[in-house]
Amino acid sequence: MQVSVKWLHDYIDFTETAEELADKLTMAGIPVENVIRADEGLDKVVTGRIEKIEVHPDSDHMVITSMNVGAAEPVQIVTGAQNVREGQIVPVAMIGAKLPNGQKISKGKLRGVQSNGMLCSAEELKMDVTALPKEQTEGIYILPEDTPVGIPASSVLGLDDVVLEFELTANRGDCFSVLGLVREVAILTGNEPKWPVIKVNEDDAAKASDMIRIGIQAEDLCSRFSARVLKNVKIGPSPKWMQQRLEGAGIRAINNVVDVTNFVMVELGQPMHAYDYDQIAGHSLTARRAVEGENLHTLDDSERLARGNELVIADSEKPAGLAGVMGGQESEVTDSTTAIVLEAACFNGASIRRTSRACGLHSEASGRFERGTDVTATIRAIDRAAQLLQEMGACTVTQGVVDVYPVAKEPVHVTFTAEQINSRLGTEIPAERMIEILEKLYFKVSPQEGGVYSVEVPSWRNDVTFMEDLSEEIARIHGFDNIASTTPRGNVTQGGQKPLQAFADRVKLALSHMGMCEEVSFSFTSPEIFDKMELPEDSSLRKAIPIMNPLTDEFPLVRTTLLGSVLENAVRNLSRKNEDIKIYDVAPVFYPKALPLTELPREVVKVAGFMTGRRNPVGWSNDSAPIDFYDAKGIVEDLLEMLEISRYQVEAGEYTAMHPGKTALFKKGKEVIAAVGELHPKVAENFGITKKAYVFEMDLLTLLKYTVAKSSCTSLPRYPGISRDLAMLVDENVSAAEIERTISRNGGKFFAGVTLFDVYQGKQIAAGKKSMAFSIQFQSNDKTLTDAEADEGFQGILEAVQKEFDAELRG
Known part of the structure; x- marks a missing residue:
């Protein structure tokens, strides 16, 4: 919002400078961001009359002018402009001037002739050339014949003004108007405002109610709708004073009708619109919701298809405007318009904000409606517009106002x-x-x-x-x-993280120490991600919450799986030739209890990771071996070890987006605490991943449940241990984890641990069998073990594995 100080002076007298007024307003909660002087660079530009023109002796396109600038002696200035004539009054930049375009004026000679200034064009004065006739944009700017000589050019050009640029908070919608600001200036300066007297002379015999019908179908989006009809309309330029006021507000003048609606909007804070009466089908206007797929042809000559939730002003056939945002192209006021309908309404701010964002349109009107307008001001606004046009001799006003106001607003107490x-x-x-x-x-x-x-x-x-x-x-x-500063009092408590947040940081630190990079992703997803992950149609993960106002059409849902986000980021990296990837994410997913939502969804924090490419960084001492399943499994095992989660079982299984034959589930009892595996080939194909990739996923709350609350440590053993190797043939479907559990249960009181160090299948091994070799450790904290004590535990292990797995010992 910006407004000129001259416009404020139209309604209230004050002696404060623009800077002083800006300080007062800012300290009163009406912040002024900038004070812009329209006459910047024009302090040494005056009006001058061309008394005499002579031909330049050494140039066929330059002339020598003798200028009367109100001084005792005429000033000689050389110019190359072709539109200068004796007797014209023009802006003259004197010696020492620094023009708005940055040009400095100094004494000099042009082709040997002394020149003591410069005649100025509109562009050199940084005037808005788009609002000027063509002849005033080519060559020197010509001032009116009755302009006094020797006065500052800024006063003649209407540039002797100061513009206040406000950065208003959203709650002060009333200050998005000149009169709203005048109310603030009045209380801050102690001066009385001079409110404009609004009086309309209804000088046309026709009745507005006979000429136009208006209505409201969407009362929740439009609380009031008012209109007036003006006849015998003459389209032309608005008065110079109005153009200058609008220019100070940052609005370009167009024609008298459009300028008046903009003037009233800035003056009163009530947006309004003018329709060409003859272009309104059925001579009726209704505030209603758009029909999905309906065409919206706005003043910017853009075609838009309605989504079905926008508020439109429609005639009997089609939308005539996008309510509160922009008018329609078909009913635009043109040079051939002879009758207009002035409309002012009060619209729901949230609805206008959604429509404006969805259409990518933001206007002066939508900005005001979004912040809230005065529902009682609609008739005042159309009366003010009718009055101004009538005073210009641009119309006659029909009898009465058509006003639809279903539920009158009660005063707030x-x-x-x-x-x-x-x-x-x-x-x-x-x-x-x-x-x-x-x-x-x-x-x-x-x-x-x-x-x-x-x-x-x-x-x-x-x-x-x-x-x-x-x-x-x-x-x-x-x-x-004037309010004394005091030291805040109260009990001071130390802040801290919730246990789950602190645990999440611990997990992130552990994974980062293992060489993985954290990614950050949005909590949004799309149905296409579910399809790429090959989720069954009845999968609970497809029951995602739809977003009412998604940031983009690509992400209309709240995610239910973190793996989808990780895979998307992995693909983004791969497409940019980053082919060695080790990434992880710790973030929430959301599970609704029912759709549509009746209560808040369940929020679950997950840990997910993705690995592909080389195991080690490129270097002369490193090989180029690719990451495999055991690298990913090792990451999970190391994380569990760092979190001090132990006594879990690892077994083959199936998990979302993972290869069913190459997936391991980490379990505590029947509860899965982690899943790791190769990315399913079909899923990899859907995402465009062409190389082997491995993923893992865990539930952070489940990990927290099984982590050790308090760490403990034991002293290093004082006595040496004894190691025994056990090699056996077992069925190829038997897992190492099963054998290790059997060894642990039957190792006796001196059993200290078991490690698998060899697995072999080949020519010397029968089909359907595999050879597995384990190193078993025995140790005592109290004494040095004898071979007999170690053999006793080892014998128990032999008997157990032979019985449970039909194992055949190898020599």
């Missing part, structure tokens, strides 16, 4: 006591001063019993609903710098 306000602010402001501040802000204050005051909130202050809001109004006008 808030109660407070002086003690409540002072207690909250830490002040001792008298109740009388509080009432004075509120009444100057146009709140109506009525005293009640017991020191209670009832306050009726103005219709334009949608942000005031509680006592706390009133305390803020009193504080900002009283002056924040």
Whole structure:
């Protein structure tokens, strides 16, 4: 939001400079971001009359002018412009001027003739050339014949103004208008505003209600809809003063009708729109929801297909405008327009915000509707627009206003006591001063019993609903710098992470120490990811929560699996030739209890990883062996060891997106604590992954449940141990984990551990069999073991494996 100081002066007198006013407004909670001077660089540019023109003796395109700039003597200036004539009044840059385009003016000679300044073009003065006639954009800018000589050119060009650029907070929608800012200036300067008198002369015999019908179908999105009809409309340029006011607000002048609607929007804060009456099918306008697939042809000449939740203003055949955002192309006011319908309405801010974002359109009108407008101001706005056009002689006004206002807004009432306000602010402001501040802000204050005051909130202050809001109004006008600073008091407690958050950091640190890189992903996904992961149609993972306003159409769902996000990021890396990948993610997934949602979903934090490429970095001392299943399995085992999770079983199994024959499940009892395996070939193909890849996934809460709460340690053994090797033939389907569990159960009291060190299948081994060799350790913390004591435990192991696995010992 920006506005010129001249526009503020139209409604209130004040002596403060622009900078002083900006400081006062900012300290009162109406922040001014910039103070922009329109006349910057024009301080030494004056008006001058061309008294005489002579031919340059040494140039066929330059002339020598004698300029009257209000000084005692004429000034000689050489120019190459072809449009200069004797008697013209033009802007003259004197010696020492630094023009807005950065050009410095100094004494000099042009082809041997002294030149003491420069005649200026519109472009050199940084004027808006798009709003000028063509003849004023080529050569020197020609001023009106009655322009006085020797005065600052900025005053003649309307550039002697200062623009305040505001960075308003979203709750102060009332300050997105000149009159809203005038109310603030009035209380801060102590001056009385001069409100515009709005009076319409209905000088046409026709009745508006006979010419136009309006209605509201979507009352939840449009609370009021008002219209006036103007006849005998004459389209032309708006007055110069109005163009300058709009330019100060950053709005380009177009024609008198469009300029008036923009002027009223900035003046009153009520957006409005003008329709060509003859282009409205059925001469009816209705605020309704768009029909899905309906064509929306807006003023920017763009075609859009409605999604079905936008609010549109429609005639009897089609949408005539995208409500609160942009008008329609077909009903646009043109040079041939002879009758118009002025429309002003109050729309639901959230609906306008969604529509504006979905369509990629943001306008001055949508910005105001998003922040909330005054529902009582619609008729005032169309009356003001009709008045201004009538004063220009651009129309006649039909009888009456057509107004649809289904549910009138009730005034908001808030109660407070002086003690409540002072207690909250830490002040001792008298109740009388509080009432004075509120009444100057146009709140109506009525005293009640017991020191209670009832306050009726103005219709334009949608942000005031509680006592706390009133305390803020009193504080900002009283002056924040007048409130004493105090040291905060209260019990100080040390912050900290929740156990799950601290555990997640521990897992991340462990995986990073193992050479893996953490990735960060969005919590969104799409049905295509489920298809690529080959999830069955009845899989619970497909029951994902849809997002009402997704950031993009590519991610309309909340994810139910972390592997999908990891695989997407892996593909993104592979497509950029990063082919050695070890990545992991620790992030939540969301499981709804039912769809559509009736309660918050269950949030589960998962750990997932992806590995492919070379095992070791490229280097002269490293080989190029690829990562295999045991690298991924080793990562999981090392993580469990670092988390001090032990006594788990590893067995073959099946898991989402993993190769069914190359997947290991880590279990505690019947509960799966981790899954690791080769990426399913079909899934790899769907994602476009052409090399062997390995993935793992774990539930963070499950890991936390089994991790050791307090670490313990034992002293190193003082006595030597005894090792025995056991080699045997077993069925090829028997897993090492099964054998290790049997060895552990039957190793006796001195059993210390078992390690698989060899697995072999080949010519010397019968079909369907494999050879496995284990190193078994025996040790005592109290003494040196004898061979007999170790043999006793070893014998128990032999008998157990022969019995359970029909193992055949190898020599």
